[in-house]
Amino acid sequence: MLVIHSAAGFATALDDARLRGLSVGVVPTMGALHAGHLSLVERACAESDFVAVTIFVNPMQFNDEADLSAYPRDLDSDIEMLSSIGQGVVDVVFAPEVPDLYPDHPRPPSTTVHVDGLTDALEGKFRPGHFDGVATVVAKLFALSGRCRAFFGEKDFQQVAVVRKLARDLCLPVEVVACSTVRESDGLAMSSRNARLSPEARSHATVLHRALTAGRRAVSEGEDRPGEVREIMQQIVLDEPGVELDYAEVVDHFELSTPDRICGEVRLLIAARLREVRLIDNVAASAPATTGTTSHSTTSHSTTRKSKT
Ligand code: PAF
Numbered sequence: 001m002l003v004i005h006s007a008a009g010f011a012t013a014l015d016d017a018r019l020r021g022l023s024v025g026v027v028p029t030m031g032a033l034h035a036g037h038l039s040l041v042e043r044a045c046a047e048s049d050f051v052a053v054t055i056f057v058n059p060m061q062f063n064d065e066a067d068l069s070a071y072p073r074d075l076d077s078d079i080e081m082l083s084s085i086g087q088g089v090v091d092v093v094f095a096p097e098v099p100d101l102y103p104d105h106p107r108p109p110s111t112t113v114h115v116d117g118l119t120d121a122l123e124g125k126f127r128p129g130h131f132d133g134v135a136t137v138v139a140k141l142f143a144l145s146g147r148c149r150a151f152f153g154e155k156d157f158q159q160v161a162v163v164r165k166l167a168r169d170l171c172l173p174v175e176v177v178a179c180s181t182v183r184e185s186d187g188l189a190m191s192s193r194n195a196r197l198s199p200e201a202r203s204h205a206t207v208l209h210r211a212l213t214a215g216r217r218a219v220s221e222g223e224d225r226p227g228e229v230r231e232i233m234q235q236i237v238l239d240e241p242g243v244e245l246d247y248a249e250v251v252d253h254f255e256l257s258t259p260d261r262i263c264g265e266v267r268l269l270i271a272a273r274l275r276e277v278r279l280i281d282n283v284a285a286s287a288p289a290t291t292g293t294t295s296h297s298t299t300s301h302s303t304t305r306k307s308k309t
Contacts, residue, residue, distance in 0.1 A: 001091065002092050003092075003095060005094075007101065010096075010144050011144045011146070018146065022048075024049070024148040026052050026149070026150045027041050029053060031192075032072040033081050033192075034190050036153055038085060040179050041053060042085065044149070045089050050092075052090075052092040053082055053094070058137040062130075062133070063129050101137065101140050112132055113139045113166055114131075114135065117255075119158075131158075131162050135163070142167060148173075148175075150175070183209070188206050189209065189280075193277050198275070205274055207237055212233065214232050214236055215268045215285060219262055219268075219286065224262040226259060226266075230248050244272060248268070248269070249269045250285075251269060252267070253284075262287050265284055267282055268282060269282040
């Protein structure tokens with residue numbers, strides 16, 4: 001496993017792999033790797049010949065200085081974790097410094113990427129500028145990566161929609177692959193932020209998944225009013241001590257807008273704060289099939305990894 005710090009070195013390594021006829025899989029991360037990230041890496045490895053993991057804590061996507069400085073960073077242990085997956089499974093780790101991706105640093109970048117529409121609501125409302133930071137850094141990573149498939153976790157559902165849209169709008173030769181959320185045994189979605197929860201906050205953190213599960217049950221039992229489903233989720237969070245709800249929402253899969261009535265498949269999303277730690281989560285929910293109801297299912301990708309050479 002090669003650890004590369006320079007942007008040019010990363011682009012060359014991926015070009016070389018393609019010249020050797022290998023398909024390339026890229027897993028963008030901010031480090032502090034956990035089992036959720038490893039599941040993305042494992043999927044990338046199963047479906048690509050050559051796999052690169054990027055590790056970069058992107059300052060531009062943090063709208064809060066304190067959150068940026070508290071973000072856990074331990075490159076050595078991340079590299080060790082990636083090596084432990086198996087010899088030669090991850091080919092490249094790209095771990096740039098800030099000036100490698102933001103050449104004008106510490107001046108703000110002149111060129112940024114803004115994905116209109118999808119970024120206004122939900123996380124966009126609570127974290128102004130966050131998605132401009134995500135879109136800008138992901139556009140840079142995609143530009144350096146070249147033709148590849150990029151693997152993202154569905155826990156950040158809005159991020160996946162934004163990244164997919166930017167790849168399409170900027171004609172970048174990247175297929176965005178959404179991977180299922182990995183959960184602890186009590187339902188808490190894996191996140192680098194979980195490590196910052198106090199033992200007490202950790203015990204309350206399961207409320208996000210409990211609220212989503214109750215919302216999903218209501219939808220599957222025929223509740224088709226988004227406001228009612230929202231209310232069910234909100235009440236469960238309000239009853240939990242030490243948890244402040246930012247939002248509980250019902251949205252369609254593609255535009256992330258709230259439907260007038262629920263039919264087919266929708267996404268339930270939630271965000272809450274446990275003291276200074278902010279957590280997000282989401283699940284799919286399906287209305288019971290009725291005559292005339294259209295069911296929108298997400299596309300599944302199946303490709304097979306060629307043997308490494
Ligand atoms: O999901 C993340 O870890 C980050 O938002 C990403 C996609 C790596 C961009 O910095």
